[in-house]
Every structure is written in C-alpha cells, then in structure tokens.
Amino acid sequence: xxxxxxxxxxxxxxxxxxxxxxxxxxxxxxxxxxxxxxxxxxxxxxxxxxxxxxxxxxxxxxxxxxxxxxxxxxxxxxxxxxxxxxxxxxxxxxxxxxxxxxxxxxxxxxxxxxxxxxxxxxxxxxxxxxxxxxxxxxxxxxxxxxxxxxxxxxxxxxxxxxxxxxxxxxxxxxxxxxxxxxxxxxxxxxxxxxxxxxxxxxxxxxxxxxxxxxxxxxxxxxxxxxxxxxxxxxxxxxxxxxxxxxxxxxxxxxxxxxxxxxxxxxxxxxxxxxxxxxxxxxxxxxxxxxxxxxxxxxxxxxxx
Amino acid sequence: xxxxxxxxxxxxxxxxxxxxxxxxxxxxxxxxxxxxxxxxxxxxxxxxxxxxxxxxxxxxxxxxxxxxxxxxxxxxxxxxxxxxxxxxxxxxxxxxxxxxxxxxxxxxxxxxxxxxxxxxxxxxxxxxxxxxxxxxxxxxxxxxxxxxxxxxxxxxxxxxxxxxxxxxxxxxxxxxxxxxxxxxxxxxxxxxxxxxxxxxxxxxxxxxxxxxxxxxxxxxxxxxxxxxxxxxxxxxxxxxxxxxxxxxxxxxxxxxxxxxxxxxxxxxxxxxxxxxxxxxxxxxxxxxxxxxxxxxxxxxxxxx
Numbered sequence: 323x324x325x326x327x328x329x330x331x332x333x334x335x336x337x338x339x340x341x342x343x344x345x346x347x348x349x350x351x352x353x354x355x356x357x358x359x360x361x362x363x364x365x366x367x368x369x370x371x372x373x374x375x376x377x378x379x380x381x382x383x384x385x386x387x388x389x390x391x392x393x394x395x396x397x398x399x400x401x402x403x404x405x406x407x408x409x410x411x412x413x414x415x416x417x418x419x420x421x422x423x424x425x426x427x428x429x430x431x432x433x434x435x436x437x438x439x440x441x442x443x444x445x446x447x448x449x450x451x452x453x454x455x456x457x458x459x460x461x462x463x464x465x466x467x468x469x470x471x472x473x474x475x476x477x478x479x480x481x482x483x484x485x486x487x488x489x490x491x492x493x494x495x496x497x498x499x500x501x502x503x504x505x506x507x508x509x510x511x512x513x514x515x516x517x518x519x520x521x522x523x524x525x526x527x528x529x530x531x532x533x534x535x536x537x538x539x540x541x542x543x544x545x546x547x548x549x550x551x552x553x554x555x556x557x558x559x560x561x562x563x564x565x566x567x568x569x570x571x572x573x574x575x576x577x578x579x580x581x582x583x584x585x586x587x588x589x590x591x592x593x594x595x596x597x598x599x600x601x602x603x604x605x606x607x608x609x610x611x612x613x614x615x616x617x618x619x620x621x622x623x624x625x626x
Numbered sequence: 627x628x629x630x631x632x633x634x635x636x637x638x639x640x641x642x643x644x645x646x647x648x649x650x651x652x653x654x655x656x657x658x659x660x661x662x663x664x665x666x667x668x669x670x671x672x673x674x675x676x677x678x679x680x681x682x683x684x685x686x687x688x689x690x691x692x693x694x695x696x697x698x699x700x701x702x703x704x705x706x707x708x709x710x711x712x713x714x715x716x717x718x719x720x721x722x723x724x725x726x727x728x729x730x731x732x733x734x735x736x737x738x739x740x741x742x743x744x745x746x747x748x749x750x751x752x753x754x755x756x757x758x759x760x761x762x763x764x765x766x767x768x769x770x771x772x773x774x775x776x777x778x779x780x781x782x783x784x785x786x787x788x789x790x791x792x793x794x795x796x797x798x799x800x801x802x803x804x805x806x807x808x809x810x811x812x813x814x815x816x817x818x819x820x821x822x823x824x825x826x827x828x829x830x831x832x833x834x835x836x837x838x839x840x841x842x843x844x845x846x847x848x849x850x851x852x853x854x855x856x857x858x859x860x861x862x863x864x865x866x867x868x869x870x871x872x873x874x875x876x877x878x879x880x881x882x883x884x885x886x887x888x889x890x891x892x893x894x895x896x897x898x899x900x901x902x903x904x905x906x907x908x909x910x911x912x913x914x915x916x917x918x919x920x921x922x923x924x925x926x927x928x929x930x
Contacts, residue, residue: 336703337669343699361699362666365641385731387702391695395647395665398691399640416731423727427689427720429770466733 323351323454325475325527325625327552330366332591332617334534334556334570335388337361341593342619343388344533346552347372348473351454356380356396357471357531363392364399370620375405379450381441381457382413383533384468390417394424401432408435412449412459414467415440443469446544460544462535464569470535472548474528486519525549527625533592536566537575542582550625551585552617554592555603561594573603577610586626591617627655627758629779629831629929631856634670636895636921638838638860638874639692641665645897646923647692648837650856651676652777655758660684660700661775661835667696668703674924679709683754685745685761686717687837688772694721698728705736712739716753716763718771719744747773750848764848766839768873774839776852778832790823829853831929837896840870841879846886854929855889856921858896859907865898877907881914890930895921 326349333341343360347367354377356363367374374396382390390413400409411417418438425432441449443461450457458472479501487497490508499506500516507513530545533554545551556570565572571579573590580588588611590603597603600616607614615623630653637645647664651671658681660667671678678700686694694717704713715721722742729736745753747765754761762776783805791801800810804820811817834849837858849855860874869876875883877894884892892915894907901907904920911918919927 336706337672337699339672342669361696362669365646365666368641368643385728387698387728387732391699391702392665394691395641395695398695402640414731416727420724420727420731423720423724424689424691427718427724428691 323475325350325529327529327550327589327623327625328370328372329591329617329619329621329623330363330370330372331358331360331619332593333388334554334592334594335386336595337388338595340598341595342366343391344383344592345392346531347377348529350473350475353452353455354378355457355473358383358389358533359391359393359396360388361391361395364396366619375400375403375407377409378407379410379457380412381459381469381471381531382411382417383462383470383531384464384466385414385416385420386466386534389534393417394421397421397432397436398428398430400434401430405434408437410437410439410450412439412441414469441469443467446472460530460532461540462532463538463541464534464536468534470530470532470541470544472528472530472545474548475526477526478523480516480520480523482520486514490514529625532579534570536569537571537579542579545579545583545585548583548585550587550589550623551580551583552589552591553579555590555607556592556594558597558602559606573606574610577607577614580607580614581611585611585613587613587615587623589615589617589623627779629654629833631833631854631893631927631929632674632676633895633921633923633925633927634667634674634676635662635664635923636897637692638858638896638898639690640899641692642899644902645899646670647695648687648896649696650835651681652833654777654779657756657759658682659761659777662687662693662837663695663697663700664692665695665699668700670923679704679707679711681713682711683714683761684716685763685775685835686715686721687766687774687835688768688770689718689720689724690770690838693838697721698725701725701736701740702732702734704738705734709738712741714741714743714754716743716745718773745773747771750776764834764836765844766836767842767845768838768840772838774834774836774845774848776832776834776849778852779830781830782827784820784824784827786824790818794818833929836883838874840873841875841883846883849883849887849889852887852889854891854893854927855884855887856893856895857883859894859911860896860898862901862906863910877910878914881911881918884911884918885915889915889917891917891919891927893919893921893927
C-alpha cells in the first residue's frame, strides 16, 4: 500500500525563484490529502501532475499567507472544472470566514459542497478517520494559532498463509481467531499457533507535518513515535536568535526533534529566502540525526 | 518618455500551463502601475524582473479570483521586504474588507501604509492624476461590478527651438507666450509666429484595459480615442453565445470595439483555457481591425 508525500512548495514567507510557498500532497493508500496551500499551489499541481480533483481533504496549518493564499484559487478552479465530490477543509475558524467572504464577493455558488472543520492548536486530537487511516491535529508553537498534522495508517491484521488454511481445513471463525493473535485447538487436539500460520503485518507508518513552529517540548511529545517527520527549518543555527524571535526553528533544532521523537526519517523544509544552498541545512541537522532529507519542489518521499 | 505595458498574465479563469491569470504592469514616464493581480503575479514579477517596490498604485478590475487572488501575497511580500512607500489600491469596496480580514487573521501590522480607493463601474471617472498623467475608471459589462482603466499622458507644451531664443533674445514671458501658441511682436515690430519657433509636442498616448467585459456600446463610448486598447477576447466567434451568457467577448467583438473606438492598436488577452492556439484570435480580430497583437506572458508592448 502506498504512502508518499509530494512537495509542492517548501520555501518560507516570500516566494523565491528556487522555492514556492508551503504545500504538499499526501498519497496514503491511494487517497490524496493536501496540507497547506500557499500561493501558486494549483500551478504546482499542474506542473507535477497531481490530480487535484482526487483531493477530498485539505488541511491548513495557520493563516500566514504563505500557507493558505492559494486555497481560494484551488477551490475556484475545481468549481470551474465541474467538481462533484464534497471537499473537506480543516483549518483555523477564521479561514471559513475568509473563504465565505471571497465566494460572496465573486457571487460564486460552488457546484460542489464545501465542508469546513475548525481545528484548534490546544492539544493533539483525532480529526479524521476512515477504514485505513487516521489524521490528528497537533499543537505547534508559532506567532499565531498553528496546527501540525499527523497521518497514520491503521494497524492491519496479519494475513494467514493460504496453504495453512487448506492444510487444516480452517473455518472462517478459526481464521479470524488466528488473525487476532489467538492460538486454537482443532477437534483432533492439534494446537495451531497464530504465529506459525500468520504472516506478520507490516509495521504502521506515519507522517507528521510540523510547520511553522519554534522548537518546543510539546511538539516533540506530539510526534513521538511518528516514522517520518517533516519539520520546518527556516534558519541555520547561526540565526537561532532570529528563529526564536519569529517562532521558527533551525536545522539543528529540527534534527533534535527527530532524534528525541525517535523518528526514522526527517524531512527539512520551509527554508528562508536568505539562503542559497540548502545543503547547509542538511549538514547541520545531520549532526543531530542521521536520516535527514531536504524537501524540494517536485520531490516525492516514500514513507517507510 | 516611455509608456509600456508588460503582460504578466493573460489567461482566463483557471490558469493553464500556457497562461497565468490576469495581471499587467504599466510603465508610464517611469512610474509603475499594476492592473489586476491574479494568483502568482508576484512570481511573474520576479520572473520578468519587474521592480515590485516601485509600484505605488494597484488597480483591480473586479472580484473574480483570477483578477485579484495574488494581491494579498503581493501586499505581504512587500511587507516582508521592508517597503516604506505608501501603496494605493483601487478596486471594488469589498476588496478592502477582504484585505483587512486577511491582515487581521495573520496578525499582520504592515510596515508601510495602505490606502484604499473604492471604484464604481457606473460611469467614466478620473480616479488619479499627477503632473504627467491621468487614470480613469470606466464601466465594463460583466456578471459582477467591473471597471476598466484608462491611462492617459497629459498634453505636453511644445518646446521652443534654442536657436530662436538666442536669435531674438527672447525673454521668459515671451517664451511662455509662444509655447502657449500665441504669436508675439517684438519692440522693433518683428512678428514671431509660435508655429515657426516651436517644436510641436508629441501626440498624447493613452492605454485602456478592458477585462472582463461583454461587447457593449458603453465600453466603446468610454474608450473612444484611446490610442491602444487591451480588450478581453475570451472566446472565438464560434462560441459567441457562450461569450454572451458569461459576459465575455469574442475576438471578433474585440476587433469591432477597436475599430469603432478608432484606436491605433488592439491587444487581445484573457484567453479561455479551451484553446491551444492563440493565433486564431488574431486571425479573427484582424478581419475587423488590422493593428491587432496577442498578449503573452513576458511580452512588453510600447504604447505609441
């Protein structure tokens, strides 16, 4: 089952010729989710061949322009393209006011339904669930209310080996019991151990989006155990005072978060326009944590 | 004195890989004016090396997203880049509400002053004037309130030939009188004709931006005598019913407007994404009017 993240934008604040403002698309078990939607996101989707009509859920972290100013254009283009499916938007309450005001101003009556779900940054909370995954909002520490998001696969039951079903002529109730981890005894007294006949399920994969945020204990707490963390790295360590003042993080701090949260992989992004060589972020974070990768527009990360 | 228009976007509604949403920059006597500001305009400015901090006046035609959704990003980037000069924004009253709501939501206190000037589409009206130019808003005919804009040089007084000043030992009051078109008689009885000693001033140049609009008599009336007209040409004539329904124009209609308004040049833009070859617009409009040009991102038109 696939689980991948396509970066559409990983620059901070003002866009540059190298980086677009924040946006990324999660493909989790063939369902697409958009996280943040900076200006130009719909053009980036076209460029990187993301099927925008397949996105049914959008998650906005906060209301700084570089994280949401592309949303109205995205909503409007899907209207013009004749979208039918409902679109769910998760974000701060004021976002709904902004959307509605702009729809009114353009006299637009959308041809599809928009459902808004306000999020709060006070604590970690499950905000979406379906048969195969859960999405959580998590508190970040920024100048204005700001949520991160965690995407988590659900645990899948182990599969039973087909040859074992045939060998013992197992009935459905027995199969369910074995898959649930129970051992069973057949009528002839044979003991069948679950672990002998089942293929263990893959470990659960999860992805956390942490942007924008200062280095904070509550963030580490919230992402503990997540397998891949995307963490903002607006500055290098030489600018750590500036990072603190503006409630952003340095690459070093992002590395410490990943290390302390016991992640398997760290993706850095939200690079300030003052830097021209992103490998400096990589070098700095790798001192803290060895599995670090740099976000870049068009890059697809496979979550493992 | 320069007078040129740089096209940043000339597509309609949903952006495509060929065209960006509407935006263009006027350079009139070295003063920059932005007309419309679709999503991605600030990136287009960077791409085409437009000095965004030199823009002090922005004119928004109407509140369909493809004409203004890049404005908040533009306002925000100039804030981040430390702009000092006041920025004047002309547009429908609701735009001011949209801007203020978004500034509040992001807790942004701009480092420069923003002054909003509401425009109405009821009649042609002078909305800005300085020593060398005038800007008018003009009524267009669209689904929602929509203004076009005319940029017009002021008439410049003719210059007097230097050698004539020396020859007759002309005094300042005599020079002014001659420049104003009066003939004078010297103390010795010599008659000096204004037309003999003055270099005629260049003819006045003007530029009209007409997007979005249906074909309408009031538009022709408003742009009569303008030297260069940019007129929307969303559709080809085969789609004229669709143009009528959506309050847009065809290339043929744009050609008729230019011909009836006695313009010298017509620029076509706002091309629907359904077409892949813009030269069809050109061919169609040229049947009505021979001086037709196609807008394209990055093209600079010199207004003559």
